[in-house]
Amino acid sequence: MNRRRVLKIAGATVVLAGSALAWRAFDQGVFSAGSGAAYEPWKNWQADESPRPLRPVRAAILAANPHNSQPWRFRVTDNAIDVFADTGRNIGAIDPFLREMTMGIGCALENLLIAAATEGYSAEIRLLPDPGNPAHAAHVLLAPGTRISSPLYDAIPKRHTNRGPYDTGRSVPADLLEGLAALGADLPGTRVIWFNAPEARAKTGELIVAATEAIVADRQQSVDSARWFRASWQQLQTFRDGITLDAQSLPPFVNAAAKMLPPLSQESADHAWLQATRERHVATAAAFGLIVVQDARDNAMRIRGGRLWQRMHLWTTSKGLAVQPLNQMSERADRELQLGIAPRFGTALKELVADAGWQALMPFRIGYPTVEAKPSPRRDFKSVMI
Numbered sequence: 326m327n328r329r330r331v332l333k334i335a336g337a338t339v340v341l342a343g344s345a346l347a348w349r350a351f352d353q354g355v356f357s358a359g360s361g362a363a364y365e366p367w368k369n370w371q372a373d374e375s376p377r378p379l380r381p382v383r384a385a386i387l388a389a390n391p392h393n394s395q396p397w398r399f400r401v402t403d404n405a406i407d408v409f410a411d412t413g414r415n416i417g418a419i420d421p422f423l424r425e426m427t428m429g430i431g432c433a434l435e436n437l438l439i440a441a442a443t444e445g446y447s448a449e450i451r452l453l454p455d456p457g458n459p460a461h462a463a464h465v466l467l468a469p470g471t472r473i474s475s476p477l478y479d480a481i482p483k484r485h486t487n488r489g490p491y492d493t494g495r496s497v498p499a500d501l502l503e504g505l506a507a508l509g510a511d512l513p514g515t516r517v518i519w520f521n522a523p524e525a526r527a528k529t530g531e532l533i534v535a536a537t538e539a540i541v542a543d544r545q546q547s548v549d550s551a552r553w554f555r556a557s558w559q560q561l562q563t564f565r566d567g568i569t570l571d572a573q574s575l576p577p578f579v580n581a582a583a584k585m586l587p588p589l590s591q592e593s594a595d596h597a598w599l600q601a602t603r604e605r606h607v608a609t610a611a612a613f614g615l616i617v618v619q620d621a622r623d624n625a626m627r628i629r630g631g632r633l634w635q636r637m638h639l640w641t642t643s644k645g646l647a648v649q650p651l652n653q654m655s656e657r658a659d660r661e662l663q664l665g666i667a668p669r670f671g672t673a674l675k676e677l678v679a680d681a682g683w684q685a686l687m688p689f690r691i692g693y694p695t696v697e698a699k700p701s702p703r704r705d706f707k708s709v710m711i
């Protein structure tokens with residue numbers, strides 16, 4: 326073969342490989358983060374759907390929720406909205422007693438109520454109105470009222486869980502932490518505990534990493550968690566739920582490479598999560614917090630705890646702060662109870678709370694972001710209506 330022919334073949338190979346890469350990049354949505362049908366609900370959440378009060382539901386589905394399982398359903402009439410848990414969308418051994426699912430319903434309810442107030446409705450809320458149906462989380466009776474606009478409403482489409490590194494050179498001022506904890510004053514039986522002194526922060530961080538190790542070592546928890554990971558762009562656009570690569574706030578090059586390469590094995594994915602927890606989530610937290618309630622098995626308190634989380638998340642968004650739930654300790658404590666094994670993390674949580682009158686509901690971290698968090702997919706509100 327002469328030299329010119331070799332060069333021609335080499336050139337064609339490079340072009341083909343380039344095209345294949347470009348196609349893979351396109352197919353995997355490398356340059357499309359936040360676009361497509363799966364992200365439309367973030368953009369059209371204020372669309373008019375009169376005469377029924379549908380906009381509060383459009384706001385509700387943008388709420389935080391465990392593993393982005395979106396475990397909710399809504400029934401809307403002219404003057405009421407009923408909120409139901411969609412228990413089939415549970416996250417298995419990660420949440421065996423539906424603690425997180427019920428909190429997620431509380432998060433949705435909070436967005437719904439903030440949007441209803443901004444729409445000019447006064448709302449009367451009955452939690453768990455049907456003793457025969459524990460999935461019936463709330464009945465919200467609406468009547469014409471005064472429009473109440475708030476920065477929390479404006480933050481609804483901007484709020485995203487931030488899993489990126491936080492600014493290690495910036496602590497969160499004590500008055501901001503106090504302001505955050507005070508947001509739950511009207512939610513009886515809920516409270517926030519802060520771990521921001523160096524020693525308390527180090528101890529909490531170590532426990533979170535240890536609990537992550539325990540989840541990774543528990544085959545069932547690992548599998549049930551992975552079930553909600555959406556590795557391909559097509560999967561993400563089809564199911565419009567679950568945890569995505571874009572929601573990890575990885576450096577752009579790493580994110581693009583992760584999208585282009587074949588999905589990681591379960592073992593490698595677990596390892597990557599453990600590493601991110603240790604080196605990013607825990608290592609860069611300015612402080613840890615813990616939402617506590619008087620009875621963590623009581624669904625009304627879980628719903629109120631969820632409302633508090635959503636409110637805190639909207640408030641932090643409006644102040645330029647970042648937050649991320651880090652539920653590993655609670656997930657292990659529930660799993661210990663389910664399996665009847667020694668309560669290692671159950672005891673650790675009790676020690677962190679250090680008050681027999683209160684029980685741990687959800688640990689989280691807070692700090693100033695170094696990268697902007699991206700939105701997660703959402704199912705259309707019509708698909709969650711009864």
Ligand SMILES: Cc1cc2nc3c(=O)[nH]c(=O)nc-3n(C[C@H](O)[C@H](O)[C@H](O)COP(=O)(O)O)c2cc1C
Nearest residue numbers: 389390391392393425428429485486650651652701
């Ligand atoms: C009850 C509850 C538990 C959660 N636990 C975790 C967690 O342990 N780790 C994490 O990174 N995110 C956690 N999240 C955040 C969700 O994964 C996130 O809300 C969901 O993927 C939707 O994304 P968004 O909040 O950006 O809209 C939790 C959220 C809720 C409401």
